[in-house]
Amino acid sequence: MVFPEYRPRRMRQNENFRAMIRETRLAPEQLVYPLFVMPGKGKKEEVSSMPGVFRLSVDQLKQEAKDCLALGVRSVILFGLPEKKDAVGSGAHAKNGIVQQAIKELKNTAPEMTVITDVCLCEYTDHGHCGCLVGKEVDNDATLELLAKTALSHAQAGADMVAPSDMMDGRVSEIRSTLDENDFHNVPIMAYSVKYASAFYGPFRDAADCAPQFGDRRSYQMDPANSREALREATLDVDEGADILMVKPAVAYLDIISRLRDEFDLPIAAYHVSGEYAMIKAAAAKGWIDEQRVMAETLLSIRRAGADIILTYFAKDMARLLRG
Numbered sequence: 001m002v003f004p005e006y007r008p009r010r011m012r013q014n015e016n017f018r019a020m021i022r023e024t025r026l027a028p029e030q031l032v033y034p035l036f037v038m039p040g041k042g043k044k045e046e047v048s049s050m051p052g053v054f055r056l057s058v059d060q061l062k063q064e065a066k067d068c069l070a071l072g073v074r075s076v077i078l079f080g081l082p083e084k085k086d087a088v089g090s091g092a093h094a095k096n097g098i099v100q101q102a103i104k105e106l107k108n109t110a111p112e113m114t115v116i117t118d119v120c121l122c123e124y125t126d127h128g129h130c131g132c133l134v135g136k137e138v139d140n141d142a143t144l145e146l147l148a149k150t151a152l153s154h155a156q157a158g159a160d161m162v163a164p165s166d167m168m169d170g171r172v173s174e175i176r177s178t179l180d181e182n183d184f185h186n187v188p189i190m191a192y193s194v195k196y197a198s199a200f201y202g203p204f205r206d207a208a209d210c211a212p213q214f215g216d217r218r219s220y221q222m223d224p225a226n227s228r229e230a231l232r233e234a235t236l237d238v239d240e241g242a243d244i245l246m247v248k249p250a251v252a253y254l255d256i257i258s259r260l261r262d263e264f265d266l267p268i269a270a271y272h273v274s275g276e277y278a279m280i281k282a283a284a285a286k287g288w289i290d291e292q293r294v295m296a297e298t299l300l301s302i303r304r305a306g307a308d309i310i311l312t313y314f315a316k317d318m319a320r321l322l323r324g
């Protein structure tokens with residue numbers, strides 16, 4: 001036998017061979033596109049730190065949904081910018097709140113679209129924390145009731161799935177039982193199970209106007225140093241009835257996605273967050289990287305690590321690229 005005995009390059013010599021043995025693929029239906037909904041009419045405002053991402057008024061959603069569906073992107077996740085904020089985030093569960101209006105609009109004008117809602121209070125509280133407060137601390141147990149009310153109001157408005165992102169202990173079971181008591185047993189919960197206290201959320205907080213007015217989120221979001229704790233968080237959510245487990249952010253936490261993939265048999269989602277998007281956009285704008293290739297490589301790496309579903313601001317761009 002001549003050296004080298006095995007030549008991996010044999011199977012890389014042309015695109016047909018490469019495609020034949022490709023282990024990981026990306027498809028548009030695995031992508032979820034985040035939408036920011038704002039009050040008013042005819043509004044489409046670009047988020048300065050997220051080029052290509054817009055805050056939209058409710059009347060703009062129909063066109064947005066049509067664009068997504070035409071590209072094969074079949075699900076969106078909604079974030080709301082309410083007219084008014086208060087200490088307990090009442091706007092989150094208001095019957096005619098901004099997200100509730102957006103759900104109805106989407107279900108009326110684009111019924112094939114899967115509408116997921118982010119369930120959290122931080123966009124609705126005047127202090128910007130993810131729950132109601134006692135002193136300067138977020139009150140876990142009092143917040144649970146508000147989150148469950150919010151999830152229920154989304155389901156009542158027609159949401160297909162709810163996604164709690166608050167990181168309160170016990171919220172999945174509280175939401176599950178509230179939905180079930182109200183005959184919404186068919187509404188799944190995609191839990192932001194492993195959500196780190198990350199600086200990568202910076203641009204999102206501009207977009208959704210939800211930066212905490214004092215302190216930070218480290219008393220409820222996870223310490224970036226921890227991975228065993230991620231398994232514990234995920235186990236709790238499985239036990240409480242989560243249907244999908246999410247890891248967030250994605251790229252700096254590929255090891256966590258991979259560990260969850262190995263340990264759990266539920267579908268895994270990963271949120272490629274605002275800062276991850278903004279970094280690629282900024283470097284590309286400077287001409288330092290090839291935006292499309294870096295986007296595709298990044299999203300593929302998240303799939304390769306084990307995510308079934310990717311929430312990303314690149315959803316439409318990626319779908320366009322896949323379509324060729």
Ligand code: PBG
Pocket residue numbers: 118120122130165166200201202203204205217272273274275
């Ligand atoms: C709400 C929420 C946040 C994100 C998703 N849901 C912000 C935060 O926790 O501070 C971040 C998404 C992104 O950065 O793209 N709690």
